[in-house]
Amino acid sequence: MTPERWLPSREAAYVQIDGRAAVLDLGDPSALPVILEGTGAELWRDLAGGVSLDDLVEAQVRRHPGVERTTIVAGVEAFVADLARRRLLEVAT
Amino acid sequence: MPLACALVDHVARSQGIRALCVKGPVLTAQGLRPAYSSGDVDVLVDPARAPDLVHALRDRGWEHRPDDAAPSVLGEFAGTLRHPTWPCELDLHHRFPGFLAPPEVVFEELWERRVTVRVAGRSVQAPDPAAHSVIAGLNYIRDLASQDRVVELDALAAAVAAHPEIEGTDLVTIAEATGAETTLRPLFQRVGVDVPDRDPRYADGLDTWLVQATSTSSTSVGWLYALTREPWRRRPSLLWRAAWPAAGSLRVKHDRPDASTRELLALRWRRLSRGVAALPGAARALRSARRDGRRR
Numbered sequence: 001m002t003p004e005r006w007l008p009s010r011e012a013a014y015v016q017i018d019g020r021a022a023v024l025d026l027g028d029p030s031a032l033p034v035i036l037e038g039t040g041a042e043l044w045r046d047l048a049g050g051v052s053l054d055d056l057v058e059a060q061v062r063r064h065p066g067v068e069r070t071t072i073v074a075g076v077e078a079f080v081a082d083l084a085r086r087r088l089l090e091v092a093t
Numbered sequence: 094m095p096l097a098c099a100l101v102d103h104v105a106r107s108q109g110i111r112a113l114c115v116k117g118p119v120l121t122a123q124g125l126r127p128a129y130s131s132g133d134v135d136v137l138v139d140p141a142r143a144p145d146l147v148h149a150l151r152d153r154g155w156e157h158r159p160d161d162a163a164p165s166v167l168g169e170f171a172g173t174l175r176h177p178t179w180p181c182e183l184d185l186h187h188r189f190p191g192f193l194a195p196p197e198v199v200f201e202e203l204w205e206r207r208v209t210v211r212v213a214g215r216s217v218q219a220p221d222p223a224a225h226s227v228i229a230g231l232n233y234i235r236d237l238a239s240q241d242r243v244v245e246l247d248a249l250a251a252a253v254a255a256h257p258e259i260e261g262t263d264l265v266t267i268a269e270a271t272g273a274e275t276t277l278r279p280l281f282q283r284v285g286v287d288v289p290d291r292d293p294r295y296a297d298g299l300d301t302w303l304v305q306a307t308s309t310s311s312t313s314v315g316w317l318y319a320l321t322r323e324p325w326r327r328r329p330s331l332l333w334r335a336a337w338p339a340a341g342s343l344r345v346k347h348d349r350p351d352a353s354t355r356e357l358l359a360l361r362w363r364r365l366s367r368g369v370a371a372l373p374g375a376a377r378a379l380r381s382a383r384r385d386g387r388r389r
Contacts, residue, residue, distance in 0.1 A: 008214055011103070012214065013095075013096050013099035013100065013103070013213040013214055013215050014096075014213060014214045015095045015096055015213050015214075022096055024096050024099075024100065024213075026099065026100060026103040026104075026215075029152060029153045030153075030154075032178055033096055048214065
């Protein structure tokens with residue numbers, strides 16, 4: 001089960017400019033910035049702002065009324081899992 | 094650029110190296126400069142550990158940018174690193190022009206006044222707003238022959254005067270501790286702070302500073318100034334280097350890594366004719382700066 005709240009990890013640096021986000025794992029010497037655009041940038045902005053996963057899904061459902069809720073839940077969870085695997089997000093404690 | 098700033102701060106801290114992010118996004122975050130886009134990140138590093146920071150960054154793929162070997166009036170004060178996949182360069186300063194006290198004394202004073210500033214979602218180490226305004230002021234003043242720098246200095250002075258965390262007495266205290274009493278005069282005057290007395294220990298550094306701060310043709314003045322400070326026996330080789338630079342220097346200077354021999358020859362001739370044309374102006378600028386220095 002996906003935890004309720006995620007935040008940028010302690011070793012992540014990020015900037016948000018012009019609807020895009022660039023996120024870097026400072027702890028990995030070979031890492032390059034990950035560029036997020038569109039929905040990815042929106043999700044990052046909300047996560048960095050401390051929005052819970054439930055609220056994140058609700059916000060996406062409102063922004064994309066034509067998309068099935070289950071599709072949005074799966075997309076958000078996949079996004080979070082991917083960034084967590086890259087050590088850019090960690091569970092809020 | 095803020096990402097690169099956070100990166101250098103992280104690398105320095107993880108190696109136990111004292112370093113302060115200066116100018117750029119930090120200056121903006123402290124309300125001392127409007128947001129702007131720049132191509133480099135500036136860091137002031139403990140002079141004794143600067144090579145260690147370069148080494149640590151090299152482990153992450155950052156490499157020294159070769160310089161063009163032209164002497165500058167102020168001498169070398171920073172090393173520039175670049176990375177094949179990052180769009181900005183890192184300027185690692187082991188000293189900062191305009192602070193006439195020894196670099197280690199200056200660094201200790203600025204380090205004592207450090208604060209943390211949020212940049213790229215991280216807390217990076219930086220000078221406090223008063224110390225940072227002194228650094229920014231010196232950065233503009235050293236090129237005050239440029240109208241753009243005059244505008245930037247005016248804007249900085251207005252920001253300093255309105256800043257809730259900066260007192261005029263702070264500026265004087267920092268300037269006295271770092272040998273910037275005279276070099277910072279244009280900022281003091283704009284902020285309405287009484288200019289402190291000059292420190293006689295730094296007369297030679299002040300002469301150099303005034304040459305830089307009042308010259309418009311800095312490359313020609315740089316060569317001429319270097320020439321006047323060299324012993325006579327070394328002047329011919331310096332003169333030759335100025336007139337006919339090595340191929341590597343030319344390629345770096347003009348950012349033409351693949352320039353052919355024929356293209357290099359053309360670059361040399363253009364440079365020589367421009368240099369000769371600029372010499373009288375450079376000589377006048379040098380004389381004028383030195384007269385100005387004697388009057389102060």
